[in-house]
Amino acid sequence: MFTPSIEIVDERFERLVFGNTHLDKLYTGCRWAEGPAHLPAGKYLVWSDIPNDRVMRFDETNGSVSVFLSPAMNQNGHFVDREGRLVSCEHRGRCISRIEHDGSRKVLADDFQGKRLNSPNDLVVKSDGSIWFSDPTYGIDSDYEGDAAPSEIGASNVYRLDAHSGEVAAVATDFVKPNGLAFSPDERLLYIADTGTTHVKDGPHHIRVAELSVDGRSLGPARLFATCTMGLFDGFRLDANGNLWTSAGDGVHVYAPDGALIGKIKVPEVVSNVCFGGPKRNRLYICATTSLYAIYVNARGAGWPR
Numbered sequence: 001m002f003t004p005s006i007e008i009v010d011e012r013f014e015r016l017v018f019g020n021t022h023l024d025k026l027y028t029g030c031r032w033a034e035g036p037a038h039l040p041a042g043k044y045l046v047w048s049d050i051p052n053d054r055v056m057r058f059d060e061t062n063g064s065v066s067v068f069l070s071p072a073m074n075q076n077g078h079f080v081d082r083e084g085r086l087v088s089c090e091h092r093g094r095c096i097s098r099i100e101h102d103g104s105r106k107v108l109a110d111d112f113q114g115k116r117l118n119s120p121n122d123l124v125v126k127s128d129g130s131i132w133f134s135d136p137t138y139g140i141d142s143d144y145e146g147d148a149a150p151s152e153i154g155a156s157n158v159y160r161l162d163a164h165s166g167e168v169a170a171v172a173t174d175f176v177k178p179n180g181l182a183f184s185p186d187e188r189l190l191y192i193a194d195t196g197t198t199h200v201k202d203g204p205h206h207i208r209v210a211e212l213s214v215d216g217r218s219l220g221p222a223r224l225f226a227t228c229t230m231g232l233f234d235g236f237r238l239d240a241n242g243n244l245w246t247s248a249g250d251g252v253h254v255y256a257p258d259g260a261l262i263g264k265i266k267v268p269e270v271v272s273n274v275c276f277g278g279p280k281r282n283r284l285y286i287c288a289t290t291s292l293y294a295i296y297v298n299a300r301g302a303g304w305p306r
């Protein structure tokens with residue numbers, strides 16, 4: 001009764017997907033598609049094509065695709081803040097930047113304690129305006145997705161960028177290669193992927209979850225949430241009910257809040273990242289290697305924005 005794209009692992013997944021929907025292939029021609037973010041006011045989605053050094057744009061009103069930004073400082077992850085501004089992780093700029101309302105680019109953070117960031121990979125903006133981002137080395141490991149350079153910090157951490165003071169504080173320092181991250185709908189938990197197996201044999205290929213402190217500015221210890229059964233968890237998003245929709249080697253894997261794998265959306269390319277979009281926030285956009293896909297699901301993205 002479900003299409004071949006849908007794999008039900010647990011009956012809880014049956015009510016999150018439609019039996020008669022299908023996977024739309026919206027664009028192909030990227031080298032490594034990543035970093036989707038939906039801009040509701042403009043009715044479009046942006047995503048990165050990192051090796052081609054460009055950011056693409058999918059127009060929801062007519063289905064057209066155009067180049068949004070090129071050159072693009074090898075941008076990777078994106079997020080739209082509560083003022084509707086696009087916040088970006090720049091590999092080549094080795095910074096977090098934001099497009100202001102007047103169209104100018106503003107660098108928000110490019111160092112930690114006086115040492116240059118490695119290459120910010122993915123980010124989320126909390127309701128208080130703080131920006132939480134991962135800083136692995138993928139953008140400085142080679143010239144393919146940025147500029148090859150040694151790490152000045154000598155570690156790959158997760159940071160919190162204060163919206164008001166601009167202070168950058170390390171909030172997680174025990175990850176090998178922190179990657180995608182997202183808050184639970186109530187913002188009491190932060191989920192963080194570790195793709196450390198790219199650099200360490202039999203290294204991490206899982207998502208851990210940590211509780212935020214009472215003041216919402218730091219994290220407790222991160223416990224294991226789920227280990228990837230196919231490929232890597234790179235980027236992910238949560239729906240309004242706390243289910244986690246994550247990239248994996250064979251598609252999108254969906255986890256219940258208790259950590260159980262409940263279903264998969266099979267995609268014919270390796271998936272890097274996802275986000276919810278559309279007017280009802282029930283369309284899951286999927287960046288997968290060379291292509292952008294989307295599928296309507298019976299769930300809505302958590303929080304603001306997508």
Ligand code: MG
Binds near residue numbers: 034077121179234
């Ligand atoms: Mg990533």
